[in-house]
Amino acid sequence: VSAEAPPKAAAASSGSKAAFETLEVTSENNITTIRLNRPDKKNAITVGMYSDIMQALEQAAKDDSVITVLTGNGDYYCSGNDLNNFTSIPAGGVEQMAKDSGELLKNFVNAFIDYPKPLISLVNGPAVGISVTVLGLFDVVYATDRATFHTPFSQLGQSPEGCSSYIFPKIMGTAKANEMLLFNKKLTAHEACDLGLVTEVFPDGTFQKEVWTRLKTYAQLPKNSLAFSKQLVRGMEKEKLHEVNNQEVERLVERWLSDECMNAIMSFFQKKSKL
Amino acid sequence: VSAEAPPKAAAASSGSKAAFETLEVTSENNITTIRLNRPDKKNAITVGMYSDIMQALEQAAKDDSVITVLTGNGDYYCSGNDLNNFTSIPAGGVEQMAKDSGELLKNFVNAFIDYPKPLISLVNGPAVGISVTVLGLFDVVYATDRATFHTPFSQLGQSPEGCSSYIFPKIMGTAKANEMLLFNKKLTAHEACDLGLVTEVFPDGTFQKEVWTRLKTYAQLPKNSLAFSKQLVRGMEKEKLHEVNNQEVERLVERWLSDECMNAIMSFFQKKSKL
Amino acid sequence: VSAEAPPKAAAASSGSKAAFETLEVTSENNITTIRLNRPDKKNAITVGMYSDIMQALEQAAKDDSVITVLTGNGDYYCSGNDLNNFTSIPAGGVEQMAKDSGELLKNFVNAFIDYPKPLISLVNGPAVGISVTVLGLFDVVYATDRATFHTPFSQLGQSPEGCSSYIFPKIMGTAKANEMLLFNKKLTAHEACDLGLVTEVFPDGTFQKEVWTRLKTYAQLPKNSLAFSKQLVRGMEKEKLHEVNNQEVERLVERWLSDECMNAIMSFFQKKSKL
Numbered sequence: 001v002s003a004e005a006p007p008k009a010a011a012a013s014s015g016s017k018a019a020f021e022t023l024e025v026t027s028e029n030n031i032t033t034i035r036l037n038r039p040d041k042k043n044a045i046t047v048g049m050y051s052d053i054m055q056a057l058e059q060a061a062k063d064d065s066v067i068t069v070l071t072g073n074g075d076y077y078c079s080g081n082d083l084n085n086f087t088s089i090p091a092g093g094v095e096q097m098a099k100d101s102g103e104l105l106k107n108f109v110n111a112f113i114d115y116p117k118p119l120i121s122l123v124n125g126p127a128v129g130i131s132v133t134v135l136g137l138f139d140v141v142y143a144t145d146r147a148t149f150h151t152p153f154s155q156l157g158q159s160p161e162g163c164s165s166y167i168f169p170k171i172m173g174t175a176k177a178n179e180m181l182l183f184n185k186k187l188t189a190h191e192a193c194d195l196g197l198v199t200e201v202f203p204d205g206t207f208q209k210e211v212w213t214r215l216k217t218y219a220q221l222p223k224n225s226l227a228f229s230k231q232l233v234r235g236m237e238k239e240k241l242h243e244v245n246n247q248e249v250e251r252l253v254e255r256w257l258s259d260e261c262m263n264a265i266m267s268f269f270q271k272k273s274k275l
Numbered sequence: 276v277s278a279e280a281p282p283k284a285a286a287a288s289s290g291s292k293a294a295f296e297t298l299e300v301t302s303e304n305n306i307t308t309i310r311l312n313r314p315d316k317k318n319a320i321t322v323g324m325y326s327d328i329m330q331a332l333e334q335a336a337k338d339d340s341v342i343t344v345l346t347g348n349g350d351y352y353c354s355g356n357d358l359n360n361f362t363s364i365p366a367g368g369v370e371q372m373a374k375d376s377g378e379l380l381k382n383f384v385n386a387f388i389d390y391p392k393p394l395i396s397l398v399n400g401p402a403v404g405i406s407v408t409v410l411g412l413f414d415v416v417y418a419t420d421r422a423t424f425h426t427p428f429s430q431l432g433q434s435p436e437g438c439s440s441y442i443f444p445k446i447m448g449t450a451k452a453n454e455m456l457l458f459n460k461k462l463t464a465h466e467a468c469d470l471g472l473v474t475e476v477f478p479d480g481t482f483q484k485e486v487w488t489r490l491k492t493y494a495q496l497p498k499n500s501l502a503f504s505k506q507l508v509r510g511m512e513k514e515k516l517h518e519v520n521n522q523e524v525e526r527l528v529e530r531w532l533s534d535e536c537m538n539a540i541m542s543f544f545q546k547k548s549k550l
Numbered sequence: 551v552s553a554e555a556p557p558k559a560a561a562a563s564s565g566s567k568a569a570f571e572t573l574e575v576t577s578e579n580n581i582t583t584i585r586l587n588r589p590d591k592k593n594a595i596t597v598g599m600y601s602d603i604m605q606a607l608e609q610a611a612k613d614d615s616v617i618t619v620l621t622g623n624g625d626y627y628c629s630g631n632d633l634n635n636f637t638s639i640p641a642g643g644v645e646q647m648a649k650d651s652g653e654l655l656k657n658f659v660n661a662f663i664d665y666p667k668p669l670i671s672l673v674n675g676p677a678v679g680i681s682v683t684v685l686g687l688f689d690v691v692y693a694t695d696r697a698t699f700h701t702p703f704s705q706l707g708q709s710p711e712g713c714s715s716y717i718f719p720k721i722m723g724t725a726k727a728n729e730m731l732l733f734n735k736k737l738t739a740h741e742a743c744d745l746g747l748v749t750e751v752f753p754d755g756t757f758q759k760e761v762w763t764r765l766k767t768y769a770q771l772p773k774n775s776l777a778f779s780k781q782l783v784r785g786m787e788k789e790k791l792h793e794v795n796n797q798e799v800e801r802l803v804e805r806w807l808s809d810e811c812m813n814a815i816m817s818f819f820q821k822k823s824k825l
Contacts, residue, residue, distance in 0.1 A: 118732055139728045154500045165507040171723035173446035173471030174508065178414045182393055182504050183493050196723030218733050222810040225704045229732050232715040232801055233724065236794060244511060251507055260497040429775045440782040448721035448746030449783065453689045457668055457779050458768050519786060526782055535772040 022049040024073065025056050030219035032065040039074025044082035045130065050104050054111045061116050066219045066226060068115070070138075071122035077147060080129025086256075086265055094257060102253040105130075106245055109162055112137035113241045118218070118230050122211055123147040123189070123198070133162025135197055136171060137241075139230055142214075143189045143198045144207040150186040156268070157261030159251050166244040171196045297324040299348065300331050305494035307340040314349025319357035320405065325379050329386045336391050341494045341501060343390070345413075346397035352422060355404025361531075361540055369532060377528040380405075381520055384437055387412035388516045393493070393505050397486055398422040398464070398473070408437025410472055411446065412516075414505055417489075418464045418473045419482040425461040431543070432536030434526050441519040446471040572599040574623065575606050580769035582615040589624025594632035595680065600654050604661045611666050616769045616776060618665070620688075621672035627697060630679025636806075636815055644807060652803040655680075656795055659712055662687035663791045668768070668780050672761055673697040673739070673748070683712025685747055686721065687791075689780055692764075693739045693748045694757040700736040706818070707811030709801050716794040721746040 024035040034056045036043035045053075060068045072078050090096050112119070112134050121135055123143035132149045135141050153159055160168075160181045168177035172195040179185040192198040202210050218226075255261050299310040309331045311318040320328075328345075335343045347353050365371050387394070387409050396410060398418035407424045410416050428434055435443075435456045443452035447470040454460040467473040477485050493501075530536050574585040584606045586593035595603075603620075610618045622628050640646050662669070662684050671685060673693035682699045685691050703709055710718075710731045718727035722745040729735040742748040752760050768776075805811050 118728070136724070139724060139732065141725045154496045154504060157497045157500045159500060159504045159507055165504070166511050169508055170445070170720070171725075174411070174414060175416045175446075175474040176471055178393070178505070178508065179474055181508060182414065182501055183496070196726055199725040199729055221704045221733070222707045222814065224808065225707045225709060225805065225810055226732055228801055228805065229704060229709045229715070230728070232709055232798060233719055233728065233731060236716050236797070247511070248507060251503055255500065255503065258499065260500055264497065429771045429779060432772045432775045434775060434779045434782055440779070441786050444783055445720070449686070449689060450691045450721075450749040451746055453668070453780070453783065454749055456783060457689065457776055458771070522786070523782060526778055530775065530778065533774065535775055539772065 020052040020056060022046065022052050023056055025059075027063060027065055029216050030064070030066040030223075031069055031215055032060040032063055032067075033069040033071065034060065036070075036072040036078055039072075039076070041082070042076035042079035042126075043072045043074065043131075044079045046082045047085050047104065049082075050108045054108060057111050057115060065117070066221065066223045067118045067120060067215065069120050069122060069215065072124050074125070076125045077123045077127040078131035079126070080131055083265060083268060087269075098253045098256040101256065102249045105161060105252070106249045109134060109137070109245045109249075110242065113163070113234075113238060113245065116231060117227050120215065120218075122207075124207070126150070128152075130162055133160060133164035133168075136163060136167030139233075141198045142207075142211045143192065143201050144204045145189050145201050146204045147189040147192070147198075147201075148186055149180075149189075149192045149197065150184070151180050152184040154182055155184050155264065157258060157264040158255050159248070161245075161248045161252055163241050163244045163248065165248055166241070168197070295327040295331060297321065297327050298331055300334075302335075302338060302340055304491050305339070305341040305498075306344055306490055307335040307338055307342075308344040308346065309335065311345075311347040311353055314347075314351070316357070317351035317354035317401075318347045318349065318406075319354045321357045322360050322379065324357075325383050329383060332386050332390060340392070341496065341498045342393045342395055342490065344395050344397060344490065347399050349400070351400045352398045352402040353406035354401070355406055358540060358543060362544075373528045373531040376531065377524045380436060380527070381524045384409060384412070384520045384524075385517065388438070388509075388513060388520065391506060392502050395490065395493075397482075398424075399482070401425070403427075405437055408435060408439035408443075411438060411442030414508075416473045417482075417486045418467065418476050419479045420464050420476050421479045422464040422467075422473075422476075423461055424455075424464075424467045424472065425459070426455050427459045429457055430459050430539065432533060432539040433530050434523070436520075436523045436527055438516050438519045438523070440523055441516070443472070570602040570606060572596065572602050573606055575609075577610075577613060577615055579766050580614070580616040580773075581619055581765055582610040582613055582617075583619040583621065584610065586620075586622040586628055589622075589626070591632070592626035592629035592676075593622045593624065593681075594629045596632045597635050597654065599632075600658045604658060607661050607665060615667070616771065616773045617668045617670060617765065619670050619672060619765065622674050624675070626675045627673045627677040628681035629676070630681055633815060633818060637819075648803045648806040651806065652799045655711060655802070656799045659684060659687070659795045659799075660792065663713070663784075663788060663795065666781060667777050670765065670768075672757075673699075674757070676700070678702075680712055683710060683714035683718075686713060686717030689783075691748045692757075692761045693742065693751050694754045695739050695751050696754045697739040697742070697748075697751075698736055699730075699739075699742045699747065700734070701730050702734040704732055705734050705814065707808060707814040708805050709798070711795075711798045711802055713791050713794045713798070715798055716791070718747070 022038055024037045026033050034053065038044065038049070085101065086097070090100065118139045120140045120142070121138040123141060125144065125146055126148045128150045132151050151160065151164065164181060168181060176195055180187065187195070189198060189201045193201045297313055299312045301308050309328065313319065313324070360376065361372070365375065393414045396413045396416045398416060400419065400421055401423045403425045407426050426435065426439065439456060443456060451470055455462065462470070464473060464476045468476045572588055574587045576583050584603065588594065588599070635651065640650065668689045671688045671691045673691060675694065675696055676698045678700045682701050701710065701714065714731060718731060726745055730737065737745070739748060739751045743751045
């Protein structure tokens with residue numbers, strides 16, 4: 001991969017990079033960038049997209065890049081789990097669907113817990129659900145001032161995932177975290193920054209320019225020193241995070257099969273169909 | 276219990292609710308509210324009141340309400356442990372008194388650690404000592420801007436309780452927590468909010484109106500989803516919290532029997548009697 | 551030691567205080583103060599100075615003082631590890647040097663983890679490297695507004711120490727901590743205070759006057775109550791901190807022997823020799 005080539009050409013010329021239906025992945029300047037690429041669906045994550053992201057992360061972990069970036073194409077960062085994931089019931093019925101979804105979610109979150117290099121999120125617009133909860137597993141989070149952060153679990157009869165039940169209280173204290181995790185409070189970018197979920201907020205007009213200048217500087221730092229430092233920071237609680245992930249998923253599988261949750265999701269689709 | 280009935284009538288009509296000498300307990304709109312009711316004593320907690328609060332929490336945990344609220348009647352939220360608790364020496368002498376007080380405190384704090392539903396504190400005025408330290412065990416804390424937060428342990432030759440020695444540093448970092456826990460710093464409501472001990476601060480004039488509007492919305496959310504989410508957030512460290520509580524109480528029992536503490540409490544009553 | 555005598559006279563008259571080449575140690579008003587005393591070298595820490603600080607802490611732990619203070623003489627607080635420590639290669643070669651340096655660092659950090667009394671840092675100017683990372687092990691940190699906080703590990707091919715890989719994320723969240731620990735961000739005093747690394751910031755002109763007034767008040771509080779409270783706050787994670795310290799040092803010894811680090815340090819001295 002030539003560092004001088006523009007992103008898309010570089011990706012195209014790289015034989016080792018798989019092409020993804022739902023992602024755009026590029027490598028240049030020691031940086032591998034994974035872009036969520038369903039802008040017309042606000043980058044909602046489908047079942048196939050969960051797998052794509054895991055595969056893209058696995059490749060980026062092994063490539064020559066120094067840092068890895070995740071961001072969204074279009075106006076949204078990510079609107080969270082695509083609720084249509086719950087509408088195609090497999091042969092095993094809803095129990096099987098809940099079990100499969102739980103397994104997928106667990107592996108997806110593990111891919112972030114175990115990621116070996118510095119992982120940076122560029123929150124280019126509103127973020128919802130799972131795209132918010134896994135932010136605590138990134139090493140640095142830069143956001144445009146247009147970004148918002150919303151985790152409406154209880155509204156949908158569900159419960160927190162992405163290790164947020166452990167990491168959010170750790171970052172911001174339970175008194176702040178619970179307003180998000182229990183009572184559906186939507187944070188502005190500046191609120192999320194004050195609470196430590198976001199590293200820094202930039203004006204939307206200069207967001208891309210400012211963060212990429214910074215990222216290019218970071219990507220010139222000694223590669224191993226960065227990876228080892230990241231692993232030191234995260235390694236200390238890796239075991240705990242896996243335990244948290246397991247418990248959250250176990251609880252969520254029960255929730256998905258509850259009347260509270262089924263009614264909330266049905267109500268969501270009924271409202272949508274009336275629009 | 277009819278949700279339409281006014282609070283006191285509802286409490287009166289509810290056969291299952293015990294009447295408490297030191298508390299006012301009401302249930303309506305899916306919310307059970309426990310009000311500390313010794314306003315002429317700034318809601319200082321007597322030995323009997325510790326037991327009343329534990330019993331009220333036990334009942335609220337089992338009733339049909341979705342969320343539980345603790346607040347104070349009058350100008351004060353709570354002035355902490357009633358130091359008169361230390362003046363009636365039982366037959367077993369001061370050693371027995373210290374041991375009994377420790378056992379009571381341990382059970383009191385455990386009642387908060389293990390509370391199964393969302394537990395919300397409305398800090399309606401100044402808060403002192405144990406009423407501040409257990410705030411870290413609530414899920415959401417709303418405060419009037421008249422509230423202050425004061426834990427003058429070392430002044431009285433004592434040491435932190437209510438799991439504050441673990442939770443305060445976790446929320447705000449040791450550099451901030453120790454100024455409160457070691458050096459008696461009194462926080463304003465806004466300082467407590469900036470440090471994450473308080474979720475949000477409201478002007479005193481609109482405090483009650485604004486928080487109750489919000490609480491009524493929360494109480495309409497799916498009950499099980501909220502309870503399970505709360506247990507997920509808190510469950511992860513429940514074992515640790517019990518261990519902390521045990522160690523804090525053990526240390527405090529020693530402190531109560533120390534010359535430093537006895538002299539400090541005697542000096543407190545001497546000053547008071549001169550007023 | 552007479553509490554009325556001026557600091558230096560008190561130190562001189564105290565038979566039990568060792569004289570240190572690199573430190574100035576005084577005791578008065580129940581406060582033992584350890585001053586880093588290489589102002590012409592910005593208080594960079596030499597091999598001998600690490601040992602002096604450990605010895606001074608050991609003495610202060612045993613003396614009659616209630617609190618212990620660490621600060622710097624001159625314009626700097628401390629410029630961190632003296633890189634000349636890496637230029638005198640012992641008979642055992644660089645492997646022996648890395649091993650010895652690791653052992654020294656581990657013991658140095660342990661002296662802070664295990665310190666039994668309230669330990670207060672007065673950051674009187676810029677702070678770099680190890681002098682920043684161990685701040686998380688102090689109980690209270692007061693800083694002049696001239697202070698800055700810089701941990702340029704990755705620039706030098708190294709990795710975090712002083713338990714910062716565990717404590718910094720705990721205090722400020724990973725999103726903020728990693729910008730310092732991975733990407734060399736230098737914090738102002740006010741930024742460090744907002745993130746919880748610093749307790750309070752004072753204008754440089756009144757810094758000394760304001761903090762010493764406060765410290766003298768603290769030093770009048772019951773001695774045992776303070777020591778026991780501090781041990782309660784810190785004791786809960788002491789085992790964890792020793793584990794973190796071991797892992798950080800192990801990683802750093804590997805780093806010191808890596809090409810990345812050797813090249814970065816050689817480059818540092820080459821630039822310096824060209825000035």
